[in-house]
Structure formats: C-alpha cells, structure tokens
Amino acid sequence: MQNNFGKLYLIPTDLGDNPVWEVLPASVKTIIDFIDDYIVENEKSARRFIKKVHPEKPQPSLQLKILNKFTETSEKLSFLKACKEGRPMGLLSEAGCPAVADPGSDIVKLAHENNIQVVPLVGPSSIIMALMGSGMNGQSFAFNGYLPIDKNERKTELKRLEKLSNDQDQSQLFIETPYRNNKMLEDLCAILHPQTRLCVACDITLSSEYIKTYSINDWKHIKVDLHKRPAIFIIHKD
Known part of the structure; x- marks a missing residue:
C-alpha cells in the first residue's frame, strides 16, 4: 500500500x-x-x-x-x-x-x-563478527542474551545450552555484564565438559581485540583479563 x-x-x-x-x-x-x-x-x-x-x-x-x-x-x-x-x-x-x-x-x-x-544499513555487529571469528557453526547458531545470575540457575542453563549444541549441532552465543566477565569464564571452565569448545571474543574492532577458541580443558590453563571489556561467549560441544 x-x-x-x-x-x-x-x-x-x-x-x-x-x-x-x-x-x-x-x-x-x-x-x-x-x-x-x-x-x-x-x-x-x-x-x-x-x-x-x-x-x-x-x-x-x-x-x-x-x-x-x-x-x-x-x-x-x-x-x-x-x-x-x-x-x-x-x-x-x-x-x-x-x-x-x-x-x-x-x-x-x-x-x-x-x-x-x-x-x-551496513555496520558492525559484535554478535556476527564473534561468530565469524570463532570457527563455530555459522550454519546453525542461537544468541541467548544474558544468562541467569543465580549460581544454580546459571549452571542449569549452561548445561542445557551445552546439550543443545551437541544434540542440534548448534553454536550457542551469550553475553555477560562486562564487570562479571572473569567470573563467567571461571564458571564456564568449572561447569562445562572438558572437550566443549569455547570462543571468547572481546573488544571487537578495537586495537585490543581478542578472539580465541579453545577447549574448556585448554581454557583452564589460559590467563586473560576480561574485566570491563565487552565480550561475546560462544560454546559448542561436538
């Protein structure tokens, strides 16, 4: 019309x-x-x-x-x-x-x-750019926003997303309040299966850009400070 x-x-x-x-x-x-x-x-x-x-x-x-x-x-x-x-x-x-x-x-x-x-109009999307740089499944993925703050609820949700990624071959993306990023990484390492892949993508397009994908087992031995740095987390269990 x-x-x-x-x-x-x-x-x-x-x-x-x-x-x-x-x-x-x-x-x-x-x-x-x-x-x-x-x-x-x-x-x-x-x-x-x-x-x-x-x-x-x-x-x-x-x-x-x-x-x-x-x-x-x-x-x-x-x-x-x-x-x-x-x-x-x-x-x-x-x-x-x-x-x-x-x-x-x-x-x-x-x-x-x-x-x-x-x-x-064309422009940068941190979600899409994180997925592009992750090596995860760009054919099937889901953005889940913020995860629960409550410890038990968060654990349940992470386990659910991990199982979903495995069952559906679907990469799962989510974010956290920047000042809680380091705690999120700790929780991921403590809760997820050692062979589940995790991508951490932060400060996208900036000079301090950091995009790395490793297994949870490898992340346990990596030191990185994500405090107050806008970040996207992506998990996928094969």
Whole structure:
C-alpha cells in the first residue's frame, strides 16, 4: 500500500572509541546528512556519535527521542510521528546494529505495523563478527542474551545450552555484564565438559581485540583479563 510516510533508517554505530571510518561505510554520513529526527538510547552518546560521523551537522536541528527499558509502550507509539508526517527517521543503538540484542526492535516492530518502510544499513555487529571469528557453526547458531545470575540457575542453563549444541549441532552465543566477565569464564571452565569448545571474543574492532577458541580443558590453563571489556561467549560441544 502506497503512502507518504518517511522511512525508518536503522543506523549502526561503532563498537568503541576507534576511527569511525574503519568500521562504517560512507553511506552512513550520507543518511545522517538528511535526517534530523532520531530514536536513541542515550542523548549524549548519540549526539557525540553524530558529530563524529558528520561534524558539519547542526546539533540544534536534531530532535531525539529516548528509548530505554523504562520507556512505556504508549510512549513508543508516538516515537514514529516524524515518519507519519513524511520525514525520515534514524534509529541508533548504543553500540553496533540497532534492533539486534537492542531495545530498538520494538520500534522496528511498530514501524512494520504502521506500514513504515524499514531500511537497515551496513555496520558492525559484535554478535556476527564473534561468530565469524570463532570457527563455530555459522550454519546453525542461537544468541541467548544474558544468562541467569543465580549460581544454580546459571549452571542449569549452561548445561542445557551445552546439550543443545551437541544434540542440534548448534553454536550457542551469550553475553555477560562486562564487570562479571572473569567470573563467567571461571564458571564456564568449572561447569562445562572438558572437550566443549569455547570462543571468547572481546573488544571487537578495537586495537585490543581478542578472539580465541579453545577447549574448556585448554581454557583452564589460559590467563586473560576480561574485566570491563565487552565480550561475546560462544560454546559448542561436538
């Protein structure tokens, strides 16, 4: 059905403090040039990113809607007003691709329900890049978000994911709050089968990037500090 709505552009951001054009195509600047209305997670970081990509863009012209876990559904419905008035909008994630392990997926869902065209742009996804660099099964995989914090619940979930990877030949990806990464690695080494493969991928695209895949037995003898470093964990039991 034809309409005069503006398009919703899903604009990727960089994954850390590195030269933006090492990880983003020039088309991102072209898109930002003609968009003044944005849906973002954090106003300060969004303005900083836009300035980094397009220094000439007048900051006072930007209209930002803040989307986070506290945003009410009724408020989200109003976020696409600019699109309905015929103007393009940009959806920004705090890091990487919008709507992937990101609250922006709610906005994309609303856009489809309201017949607003969604345009995803090329950019870095730590989840996909971790899988690419892991040597795990790129034909069948699942992203599981955060695992339970409770010790017993976490053990049960890890065992379940390990069995699933073995039964379905499916690599299992998950993340942890960065300041608990070292504890996560300890738990993985203590809970999983010695021959289960584990990939740890952190600081992706940064100069400190670290991507290694070893068996759990080998990880028990490796010293690496993951504290406060954004990381993806991938397990696969063959």
